[in-house]
Amino acid sequence: MSGLQLSGVSVSRGAGPVISDVSLSLEEGKILALVGPNGAGKTSLLESVSRVIPNSAGDILLDGESISKWSRVQRSRAGIAHIEQGRAIFPSLTVRENIMLTARTDAVLQEVLASFPELEKRIDAQAVLLSGGEQQMVVLARAFASKPRFLLIDEMSLGLAPVVFMRILPVIQSIASSGVGVLLVEQFTHLALGIADEAMVVSSGHVSHPQGPAKALEDDAELLRQAYLGG
Numbered sequence: 304m305s306g307l308q309l310s311g312v313s314v315s316r317g318a319g320p321v322i323s324d325v326s327l328s329l330e331e332g333k334i335l336a337l338v339g340p341n342g343a344g345k346t347s348l349l350e351s352v353s354r355v356i357p358n359s360a361g362d363i364l365l366d367g368e369s370i371s372k373w374s375r376v377q378r379s380r381a382g383i384a385h386i387e388q389g390r391a392i393f394p395s396l397t398v399r400e401n402i403m404l405t406a407r408t409d410a411v412l413q414e415v416l417a418s419f420p421e422l423e424k425r426i427d428a429q430a431v432l433l434s435g436g437e438q439q440m441v442v443l444a445r446a447f448a449s450k451p452r453f454l455l456i457d458e459m460s461l462g463l464a465p466v467v468f469m470r471i472l473p474v475i476q477s478i479a480s481s482g483v484g485v486l487l488v489e490q491f492t493h494l495a496l497g498i499a500d501e502a503m504v505v506s507s508g509h510v511s512h513p514q515g516p517a518k519a520l521e522d523d524a525e526l527l528r529q530a531y532l533g534g
């Protein structure tokens with residue numbers, strides 16, 4: 304079986320479980336939106352996939368092989384990239400230097416920039432001088448330049464106006480079209496559902512709406528509301 308799978312994954316933090324028995328499946332080239340209320344455990348779930356924290360039960364599989372015991376570095380080398388919450392650019396470096404940290408060669412840089420027309424224009428600007436939206440583009444470009452198979456994106460829109468985030472959405476779509484599987488956690492639920500192939504809702508650490516077509520949730524406000532309340 305190819306792709307990334309979570310099978311009955313639980314995650315504990317401090318006092319107890321924050322994720323219980325979550326299963327999902329992500330294929331390369333697809334976007335799966337993971338939505339749910341604040342504190343539902345979405346960040347913790349992504350963190351268990353990249354091994355910021357371990358899963359306490361269940362299994363995480365890559366191409367059918369268990370990676371639950373793999374370190375963060377091993378998972379990253381296997382192509383699992385994680386854009387964590389908060390902007391993580393190197394402010395004193397230029398856009399080019401930030402992207403070259405992972406691109407390493409000019410050929411890869413040029414390949415990446417083809418998906419980021421806005422950045423191409425600002426390639427020699429110091430990153431600190433960019434707008435919030437442009438800085439997030441740099442973060443995305445740097446992750447894409449590492450040539451991931453799977454990209455975990457945690458609330459890239461934090462601190463951005465929806466209209467600014469809307470410029471980032473087509474870039475995420477283009478990354479997925481290039482063959483990267485994207486697991487997207489996003490506070491602007493409808494924007495995320497609008498670009499996702501599939502979606503699922505997590506509420507209080509549990510799956511309250513299982514993985515299925517994103518359109519079903521996008522088109523049915525009542526279904527979405529119920530799932531947010533815990534199904």
Ligand SMILES: Nc1ncnc2c1ncn2[C@@H]1O[C@H](COP(=O)(O)OP(=O)(O)OP(=O)(O)O)[C@@H](O)[C@H]1O
Pocket residue numbers: 316317318321339340341342343344345346347348
């Ligand atoms: N470092 C931590 N130590 C202990 N508990 C934590 C830690 N980080 C998060 N939690 C708790 O884990 C639960 C899930 O939080 P998490 O951040 O994973 O949810 P979330 O759905 O991403 O929420 P948000 O949208 O607010 O970021 C919450 O109850 C939170 O208080």
